Amino acid sequence: MSRLNIQLPGLNLKNPIMPASGCFGFGREYSQFYDLSKLGAIMIKATTVEPRFGNPTPRVAETSSGMLNAIGLQNPGLEKVVSNELPWLSQYDVPIIANVAGSLEEDYIEVAAEISKASNVHALELNISCPNVKTGGIAFGTIPEVARQLTRRVKEVSEVPVYVKLSPNVTNIVEMAKAVEDGGADGLTMINTLVGMRLDLKTGKPILANRTGGLSGPAIKPVALRMIYEVSQAVNIPIIGMGGIESAEEVIEFFYAGASAVAVGTANFVDPFVCPTIIEELPSLLDTLGYEHISECRGRSWQEHGQLAYHRA
Amino acid sequence: MSRLNIQLPGLNLKNPIMPASGCFGFGREYSQFYDLSKLGAIMIKATTVEPRFGNPTPRVAETSSGMLNAIGLQNPGLEKVVSNELPWLSQYDVPIIANVAGSLEEDYIEVAAEISKASNVHALELNISCPNVKTGGIAFGTIPEVARQLTRRVKEVSEVPVYVKLSPNVTNIVEMAKAVEDGGADGLTMINTLVGMRLDLKTGKPILANRTGGLSGPAIKPVALRMIYEVSQAVNIPIIGMGGIESAEEVIEFFYAGASAVAVGTANFVDPFVCPTIIEELPSLLDTLGYEHISECRGRSWQEHGQLAYHRA
C-alpha cells in the first residue's frame, strides 16, 4: 500500500510497523503465524560477540498493563547470528535492523563491523540502554559524552546507517538524543524499558532472579510519547518510536508525537498477529482521520505540517 | 490496632496508610465517606504562598492502568489553608503532612515557616518534584545540589520534621536521595509522577491543555518499588512510599521494598474507600503471611530483618 511506505536512512519500509528487538527472537517463531514479508522491517534480538545465556529465571513478571523482563541479552552470539539467523531471514522480503549490544566499546564495534556486512541488514540499532546487563550497557545510555563517542566509533565501522536506542531512565532525554545525533547517528529508536521491580508477597524477595527488570507494555506508553514529543522537536534525525503500542490508533499517536516509524514489542506476546493486524487496519484508520498518507501524521502535536524531507518515499 | 502503628520523625501513626497529596484535597470531600480519624495521616494538597488557579483544562487523561494529571498545583494559597483548611481538619484525630510547593526558594521557605506552626501539621512534605509547574519545581527535583540546599534552608525555618518528595524523572535517584538526606531531610516521600503525554486521535494535539502531565496509578508501581528498593538501602532516613498502591497486598510489597509507611493517591478516585479498606484488611493479611507487626515486612527484599530503630512505636 503506497499510503504506508516510509523512507528512512537505510530503510525503504513498505510500512512503518516492525517488531521490537527482543520481542520477536530472530523471526522463526512468528513465521508460523504469518508471512514475515508483510512487516515493514524486523528488529532482531540483541547480538553480542559471544553467545550469552542471560540471567537466571524467573525472567519475567507481570505488572498492571505491563511486564518486567530481565532476559539479560540471551543470544547465540555474533557468529551464529551471521551464519544461521540472518541467512534464514533472507528468504523474506523484509529489511533487518540488527540490535547491537555489548559490555565494552570494542564489543559493540566488533559486532557492528561484522553484522552490518550481512546483505539483509539494512541498519543497526545500537542498544546502549539495556537495563539488564551489569557491565557497560546502562552507563553508555545515561552519560551523553560516552554515548556520543560510542556512536561515533560504531559509525566508523558500520556499513549501514546506525540508529541509537535511547534509555528512558534519564533526567534529560533531549540531551542524550542530541549527543548521539552529534556522534553521527542516522536515527533514534526509543524508548527502551524503564527500570522496575516486583516483590513476591510470600517471600518478600524480588520476583525476578535479577531483582530488577525492564518495564514494557502499555503502562509505559505515556512516557514514550512524551519523550518522543520532546526529542523529535530537538533533533534532525528520524525516530522509530516504541513503548506499549498495541493498536493502529496508537501508531498514529506515536506519529503525532513525532515518530517516523514504530516498533511493537510486548504486544506480540499478547497477540502474535498484532503487527499484521495493525498494518491491515491502518489504511481505514487513515481514511477515518482524513489522511492520505501516514507520514502526514508525523509531528502534528507540535507543528501544522509534520512532514520532513526524508519522509515520503 | 497495635499491629499497624509506626513511629516516624514527627509522626505517630496509628497505621501507615495515608492519602497522597493532591489526591485528597484537604479532606472535606472524603469526609463524606468515612471518618478521617481512621487514617494514619493525611497529606494535604500542595500549598503555595499565593492562591493558584493552576493549568487550563483538560487536566487529566486516562492511560492504561494509570492517569496523567496536570492540575498545576491549584490551591487556595497559604493564608486560606492556614485559616480555613487546617482548622477544619483539626476536628479529626489525624496528623497532617503539609505539602509545600513554590517557584522560588523563598516561596518554599515562606510556606514552610508559616504552615509548620499549625498545631495539627506534624510534618512537611517538600514538593520539589511537581512536573506540572513551569518555573522552579522540576529543577529543584533533578539537581542534587539545588535540592540539598533547599532542604537545608527549609529545615532551618520549619518547626516540624521535613520529608522531601523525590521525582522519579532522574537518572540517579540514589544520588538525589543522598543529597537531601545530607541537606537534613528527616525522611523521604517517593515517588511523585513520571512525566508523560497522550495525544488526541482526532486533532493530533496533546489531550492535556498543559501538553505533558504526571503519570500516576498502578502503571508506575514497578518503577516506584525499584526506586524505593535502591534508595532505602542507601540512606538512613525513612521512606513513605507511593505509586500505584490500591490494595493491602501492595502495601506489603512497598514495605518489602523498603518503605516505612505508604501513601495512596490515584486509587482514591477509583474507590473512595480505598484507604479504610486497606487499613481493615491489613491485619488478616499479616496473619496469612505470618507477621506479627507490619514493621517486620520492611526491607525484606534486601535484608533478613528489615527493622530499624525508628520503626516500632
Next chain:
Amino acid sequence: MIKKEICKIISQKEIAQDIFQLNVEADFVNEINAPGQFVHIRVAKALDPLLRRPISISSVDKRNSQFTMIYRKEGKGTTLLAEKGPGMLLDILGPLGNGFPVNEVKAGETALLVGGGIGVPPLYELSKQLTAKGVKVIHVLGFQTESAVFYEKEFLEYGDTYITTVDGSYGKKGYVTDVIKELDFDCLYTCGPTPMLKAIEKQYSHKKVFLSLEERMGCGVGACFACVCKTSNELDDVSYKKVCSDGPVFRAGEVLI
C-alpha cells in the same frame, strides 16, 4: 449523601446506533434530588480502564429503586460497559453533583429543554418532573444524523418535541439554535456539546438559562481539581467552580465556558 454501591443491572439495550439504555437497581436512588445529577461508574474490576466514567441519570424510578442511564459507546470504557448484561454487577458512585433546579419555573410557565446528542438523556427526567409540576415543556433535541436519534417518542409524551439533525436526514436540518430562535419560554435548560452551550448562553444572556457542563474527571467528588472552570463573576482570576461537585449544572453566566 454520596454512596458507593455494587448495583445489579436490570436491563441494557441499544436504542439507536451505539446508544445504549442501561437500567440498574440501586439503593441510592433515594438520594437523587434533582434531574441532571450523574453517577461515576467503574466499568472493569481490573485496573484497565482505570478511571470511572461519568454518566448522567436520565430517569429515576424510586418505587422500584431503579434508575436509567443512556450513553454512547465511544471509547474503551463505554465499549466494555456496553457488553454487560442483566444480572451483572456494576460498581457505581452516586448520586453526584447538582442537577437542574426545577423550582426556577412555576406551574403554567414554559420551559424550553434543549439537548444535543448525548446531552439529551438528563433532560428526560427533568421533563417528567417539570410536567408533573404543571410546567409547559417544549423539547428541542439535536442529533448528528437519523441513526443517532433516540427518545423522540418518550419526550413527545411530555410536550412538543422538535428534532434537528446536522445532515437533515431526520427532522429539521441544522442545529438546535436554528429552532429555538422561533420559540418563546420562561426558562431554558440545556445539556450538550460546549459550542452549543456557548451559542445558547450568548443568544439568551437576558433570559433565565441553566447549562449542564462536561469536563474530564478524576475523582468525581471534588477532591482532585481536574474539572474546574473559572467563575465569571469575580474580579480575581483564581476563583473557580468544580463541574463534578458544584455543577454539572450552572446558571448561565456563573462560569466561563
Next chain:
Amino acid sequence: MIKKEICKIISQKEIAQDIFQLNVEADFVNEINAPGQFVHIRVAKALDPLLRRPISISSVDKRNSQFTMIYRKEGKGTTLLAEKGPGMLLDILGPLGNGFPVNEVKAGETALLVGGGIGVPPLYELSKQLTAKGVKVIHVLGFQTESAVFYEKEFLEYGDTYITTVDGSYGKKGYVTDVIKELDFDCLYTCGPTPMLKAIEKQYSHKKVFLSLEERMGCGVGACFACVCKTSNELDDVSYKKVCSDGPVFRAGEVLI
C-alpha cells in the same frame, strides 16, 4: 500448527476448593498431538492483566471439537477466568509445546503417572491415551489437603490411583515420593511442583522418566527467552531449552531443574 482462536466456553465448574474445570470448543483441538501440551489464554480484553496465562490441556474430545482444562484460581488472571460462564468467548493460543511421549511405553508395560496439585490435570489425557494403547497405568496424585483433591474417580477408571495429602486429611499422609518407592514401573511420567520433580529425577536416574516443567512465560511460543532452562548434557554453559516450545515435557536429565 499453533492457532489463535476465539473459543466458546461450553461449561465451567468448581470441582474442588478453588479448582475449576473449564470446557471450551476450539477448532484447534485437531492440532493437539500429545497429552501435556498447553494453551495460552488471554483472560481479559482490556490491558490488565496483560499477559496470557499458560494452562495445560487436561483432556481432549476431538469428535466434539472440545477440550478441557483444570486450573487453580490463584492470582489476578485465574480469578477473572473463574468468573466466566458458558457461552462467553475466550482468546486462546494453542496447542503449544511438546507433550508426553506416549510411544515410550509399549502395550503390556506399566506406566507410573505422578502428579502434584495443579500438575495433575495433564496426566488425565495421558492416562486415557496410554490405557487405550494397552499400557497398564498407575496414578499417584499428591494434594495439600482433602478439599484440594479432584479427579480421583476419573483416574480410577483407568487404573490404580493412590492419593496423598500433606496433612493426611485424605488418602495417605505425606508426599507422592513416599508412595512411589513401593511401586514398580517401566516408565514414569510426572508433572507438579519443582521440588517434587527434583526428588523424582534423583530417585530414578536409572529409569525412563519424563517431567513436565513450569516456568514464568512471556510469549509462550519461543520468541522471548523468558522460560529457558540450561541443558545438562552439554559442556558449555550457554546451551538451553525453552520450556514453552522445547518443553514443557523433557526427558529426565535433559535439562537442569
